[in-house]
Amino acid sequence: MADTQIKDAFVEFERVQKSYDGENLVVKDLNLALPKGEFLTMLGPSGSGKTTCLMMLAGFETATYGDIRLDGVSINNIPPHKRGIGMVFQNYALFPHMTIAENLAFPLEVRRIGKSEREKKVRRALDMVEMGEFGGRRPAQLSGGQQQRVALARALVFEPELVLMDEPLGALDKQLREKMQFEITHLAHQLGITTVYVTHDQTEALTMSDRVAVFDDGRIQQLAPPDRLYEAPENSFVAQFIGENNTLEGVVTEIRGQTCVVKLDDGEVIDAVPVNVSAVGERTRVSIRPERVEYNKERMQEGAHTLKAKVLEFIYMGDIFRTRLSVAGNDEFIIKTRNAPDQERLRPGQEIEIGWMAEDCRALDA
Amino acid sequence: MTDTAQEPMLAADGRPLKQSLARALRRQKTRALLMIAPLLLFVMLTFVIPILSMLMRSVENAIVPDTLPGTVAALSAWDASSGRAPDEVVYRHLFIDLFKAAEAKEHTKLGTRLNYEQTGQSSLFRTSGRKLDDLAEPYQDAIEDISPDFKEAAFWYELMSGEDGSALLAQRRDLWNALVGEELSGEAGFMPSAQIAQLLPWTARAYTDFALWSALVKNDTVAEERPWEAVYAALAMDLEDPAKRQAIADYDGAGAAQLQALAAAQSDLPAVRLREGFIELNRSWGEPRIWTTIKLYSPRYTPGYFLNAVDMQLSPDGAEAKPENQQIYTQLFKRTLIMALIITGSCILLGYPVAWILANLPARTANVLMILVLLPFWTSLLVRTSAWKVLLQQQGVINEILVWLGFVDDANRLVLMNNATGTVIAMTHILLPFMILPLYSVMKTIPPSYLRAAKSLGATNWTAFRRVYFPQSVPGIGAGSILVFILAIGYYITPEIVGGTSGVFISNRIAYHISSSLNWGLAAALGTILLVVVLALYWLYDRIVGIDNVKLGG
Ligand SMILES: Nc1ncnc2c1ncn2[C@@H]1O[C@H](COP(=O)(O)OP(=O)(O)OP(=O)(O)O)[C@@H](O)[C@H]1O
Ligand SMILES: [Mg+2]
Numbered sequence: 031m032a033d034t035q036i037k038d039a040f041v042e043f044e045r046v047q048k049s050y051d052g053e054n055l056v057v058k059d060l061n062l063a064l065p066k067g068e069f070l071t072m073l074g075p076s077g078s079g080k081t082t083c084l085m086m087l088a089g090f091e092t093a094t095y096g097d098i099r100l101d102g103v104s105i106n107n108i109p110p111h112k113r114g115i116g117m118v119f120q121n122y123a124l125f126p127h128m129t130i131a132e133n134l135a136f137p138l139e140v141r142r143i144g145k146s147e148r149e150k151k152v153r154r155a156l157d158m159v160e161m162g163e164f165g166g167r168r169p170a171q172l173s174g175g176q177q178q179r180v181a182l183a184r185a186l187v188f189e190p191e192l193v194l195m196d197e198p199l200g201a202l203d204k205q206l207r208e209k210m211q212f213e214i215t216h217l218a219h220q221l222g223i224t225t226v227y228v229t230h231d232q233t234e235a236l237t238m239s240d241r242v243a244v245f246d247d248g249r250i251q252q253l254a255p256p257d258r259l260y261e262a263p264e265n266s267f268v269a270q271f272i273g274e275n276n277t278l279e280g281v282v283t284e285i286r287g288q289t290c291v292v293k294l295d296d297g298e299v300i301d302a303v304p305v306n307v308s309a310v311g312e313r314t315r316v317s318i319r320p321e322r323v324e325y326n327k328e329r330m331q332e333g334a335h336t337l338k339a340k341v342l343e344f345i346y347m348g349d350i351f352r353t354r355l356s357v358a359g360n361d362e363f364i365i366k367t368r369n370a371p372d373q374e375r376l377r378p379g380q381e382i383e384i385g386w387m388a389e390d391c392r393a394l395d396a
Numbered sequence: 397m398t399d400t401a402q403e404p405m406l407a408a409d410g411r412p413l414k415q416s417l418a419r420a421l422r423r424q425k426t427r428a429l430l431m432i433a434p435l436l437l438f439v440m441l442t443f444v445i446p447i448l449s450m451l452m453r454s455v456e457n458a459i460v461p462d463t464l465p466g467t468v469a470a471l472s473a474w475d476a477s478s479g480r481a482p483d484e485v486v487y488r489h490l491f492i493d494l495f496k497a498a499e500a501k502e503h504t505k506l507g508t509r510l511n512y513e514q515t516g517q518s519s520l521f522r523t524s525g526r527k528l529d530d531l532a533e534p535y536q537d538a539i540e541d542i543s544p545d546f547k548e549a550a551f552w553y554e555l556m557s558g559e560d561g562s563a564l565l566a567q568r569r570d571l572w573n574a575l576v577g578e579e580l581s582g583e584a585g586f587m588p589s590a591q592i593a594q595l596l597p598w599t600a601r602a603y604t605d606f607a608l609w610s611a612l613v614k615n616d617t618v619a620e621e622r623p624w625e626a627v628y629a630a631l632a633m634d635l636e637d638p639a640k641r642q643a644i645a646d647y648d649g650a651g652a653a654q655l656q657a658l659a660a661a662q663s664d665l666p667a668v669r670l671r672e673g674f675i676e677l678n679r680s681w682g683e684p685r686i687w688t689t690i691k692l693y694s695p696r697y698t699p700g701y702f703l704n705a706v707d708m709q710l711s712p713d714g715a716e717a718k719p720e721n722q723q724i725y726t727q728l729f730k731r732t733l734i735m736a737l738i739i740t741g742s743c744i745l746l747g748y749p750v751a752w753i754l755a756n757l758p759a760r761t762a763n764v765l766m767i768l769v770l771l772p773f774w775t776s777l778l779v780r781t782s783a784w785k786v787l788l789q790q791q792g793v794i795n796e797i798l799v800w801l802g803f804v805d806d807a808n809r810l811v812l813m814n815n816a817t818g819t820v821i822a823m824t825h826i827l828l829p830f831m832i833l834p835l836y837s838v839m840k841t842i843p844p845s846y847l848r849a850a851k852s853l854g855a856t857n858w859t860a861f862r863r864v865y866f867p868q869s870v871p872g873i874g875a876g877s878i879l880v881f882i883l884a885i886g887y888y889i890t891p892e893i894v895g896g897t898s899g900v901f902i903s904n905r906i907a908y909h910i911s912s913s914l915n916w917g918l919a920a921a922l923g924t925i926l927l928v929v930v931l932a933l934y935w936l937y938d939r940i941v942g943i944d945n946v947k948l949g950g
Contacts, residue, residue: 090851111852111857111860112854113852114854117853119848119849120845125850127867136855136863140853140863141854188854
């Protein structure tokens with residue numbers, strides 16, 4: 031995990047462990063470092079420890095073991111209210127008994143900022159999220175999306191250097207969510223804030239982040255920029271979790287530097303990139319992205335490995351066609367093709383030949 | 397129909413939309429009403445009506461005009477500020493009224509009633525009622541000496557009977573009904589003669605009273621009963637009037653001869669001097685203040701109980717404050733309010749942290765602790781209060797421990813009981829659950845993320861609590877305070893047991909008047925004032941805090 035060690039890290043988790051009950055580790059050996067200005071997303075299934083990490087960083091939970099540093103200072107030595115971390119909660123946590131303007135003024139008041147300056151900052155923050163006219167309302171009088179923006183404005187109004195967001199868009203509908211995704215990234219980059227963002231929506235993670243940390247079972251399974259994560263998953267969990275993925279199971283029969291040979295369970299032999307396999311005879315899962323599989327002979331690249339397949343189902347999805355095949359004993363093999371004018375629409379029962387390049391085919395842990 | 401035609405909105409069937417909606421809603425409303433009807437009826441019958449009738453007692457005063465109808469009427473001409481007792485005629489009415497009341501044994505009740513306003517009245521009425529016969533006897537003896545026929549029951553009956561007396565009969569019957577407080581049933585078996593009633597008004601009235609009493613209550617035959625002594629006295633009063641004696645000469649009805657003989661020998665009858673008679677029975681009858689009291693309390697409705705309840709009294713010049721040493725109720729009201737406020741305050745102080753801990757514990761632990769909070773409800777109130785007695789006594793557990801620890805000197809042990817301290821301690825304990833429960837249920841609904849949000853925004857623990865958590869828990873405080881305050885202000889058992897004299901509430905006084913002194917009117921007036929004070933405070937609370945700011949949960 032070479033890329034967790036960064037020279038002038040702003041936020042650093044070092045060998046952090048966390049247990050609530052003294053029996054189970056919710057977070058196991060977490061190492062993470064992010065530089066100033068980075069937008070990092072924690073992505074993972076429910077219960078994988080994302081919120082726990084965020085809470086430790088914000089100071090509402092203490093690490094059972096290990097050290098968390100903020101700008102080089104161990105966070106245990108700074109009480110929560112002195113950390114200067116802006117936080118957007120999953121349910122927004124806007125104070126219901128205060129107006130929007132009062133909510134925004136709250137962090138400024140406790141910092142003893144003068145009235146005129148306070149008002150100026152509140153106005154600026156509200157304008158920033160285009161909520162200028164709503165200052166006099168109560169949170170209950172706003173829609174979910176509006177509340178979300180206010181929560182964001184409140185987390186930013188006191189100009190924190192680090193902002194934590196715990197699934198802030200979880201309650202919004204798809205369209206609004208996409209709009210807000212854009213607005214949040216835009217704001218974060220514009221203001222140069224370091225952001226730790228938690229979500230279990232992989233699209234959100236991929237579109238918004240500089241880097242994504244994929245969590246599972248209390249560990250970071252992979253920490254990489256979105257494209258690397260998608261194209262070069264380091265283990266089968268990440269491959270499965272991010273995007274759609276086809277897996278074929280088999281045994282490694284040969285490893286030659288950057289390629290290996292895998293004998294699939296039905297006897298077929300294919301070439302793959304060895305990512306997570308180290309020895310001959312090991313079981314492996316070979317991962318291929320659906321859009322890297324080709325069945326049209328004319329488009330197939332030179333040197334592609336071909337296999338026989340049977341069409342089970344054809345799904346029309348508008349921009350793409352999604353076809354389910356039976357390949358080497360796997361009935362859930364998916365291929366995706368662009369809805370181009372010359373694209374053939376496959377019919378169930380049709381016997382075809384599919385092919386892919388060996389470098390798109392990654393041999394991962396079983 | 398013309399203006400419904402102007403209604404812009406019409407339903408599908410052409411009726412105005414408003415009407416259709418009202419019709420649709422009416423069925424719902426009727427159903428809702430039918431569903432609550434049994435409870436409504438139950439509450440009306442067992443709660444509202446008794447309370448209203450109880451409250452009516454706070455102004456009701458019918459007993460005075462009902463017992464002394466003639467006296468009250470005659471007294472209206474008397475000037476209370478003259479400084480002297482009324483004239484003979486008032487005493488004559490008093491004699492007749494009191495005689496009747498004594499026959500029906502109602503005079504002691506009036507004595508008790510007037511005793512509330514002026515001590516001594518009770519025994520005055522009781523003793524006087526017993527000796528009224530003595531006052532009348534001289535007249536009876538003299539009349540019977542002149543004409544022995546007046547000894548005969550049948551003669552009297554014949555003399556007084558006649559025609560057209562139904563108006564008098566009905567009037568006297570109504571007075572009896574009012575006096576005994578029920579509708580007397582049955583036939584009188586007697587019709588007064590209108591002619592005699594004109595000729596001998598006192599006698600006719602007294603005899604009719606007697607006849608009704610014999611027939612309706614005693615179930616005797618009137619013609620066989622000798623009249624009351626009072627009837628003879630009444631006859632003597634009638635005969636004193638020369639104009640009436642003149643008229644008797646022209647009378648030719650039944651018993652005319654005997655009556656004329658009596659009129660001729662009138663000078664042999666002792667003069668009717670009931671004023672002196674009464675004063676001889678009891679000197680108090682000659683004092684103007686007795687008559688002032690009767691006159692002040694002669695209307696059917698009186699503000700007297702209410703004035704009493706605020707330490708004032710009626711006087712001929714209107715309401716005035718009672719002498720300083722008789723003032724107790726305003727003091728007691730004030731104390732009740734202040735102590736209820738103190739109890740509410742201590743419940744908030746003690747209950748808030750407990751509710752906070754309960755709301756922030758894991759559900760399982762919280763449930764166990766909640767049982768501890770509710771535990772007091774499982775033991776009888778009396779047992780709990782008595783337990784406090786054991787704890788608070790000067791030789792009690794708390795004092796023993798303090799002495800043993802050396803905090804308190806053995807010689808001056810703390811007086812924790814039979815005073816306000818005892819009441820506050822015991823009642824705070826007893827009412828605490830009523831504060832904790834609403835607080836808990838409100839706090840349960842405040843997500844912990846608010847406090848976290850406040851802290852992440854830079855607030856210290858204290859600021860986060862004060863600015864964010866506390867305001868959201870205020871509805872719980874409001875609900876708890878209203879509950880505790882209203883329960884406290886009407887509490888009775890606990891102050892009675894541990895309160896001593898300086899720790900009792902107004903309710904203890906009300907209970908005393910209901911069960912011991914039997915002055916229900918004053919109890920009702922005190923109760924009404926308490927009710928009004930609570931409603932006024934509730935209104936004030938609504939104005940200041942807002943009643944929609946009160947939550948019992950959710
Ligand atoms: N206060 C707590 N006490 C005990 N266990 C807890 C507590 N908070 C979380 N956990 C446990 O820790 C684990 C991780 O929880 P966490 O909230 O960090 O998950 P998450 O990744 O944020 O999940 P989600 O995506 O559903 O929000 C879960 O198994 C959860 O049950
Ligand atoms: Mg979470």
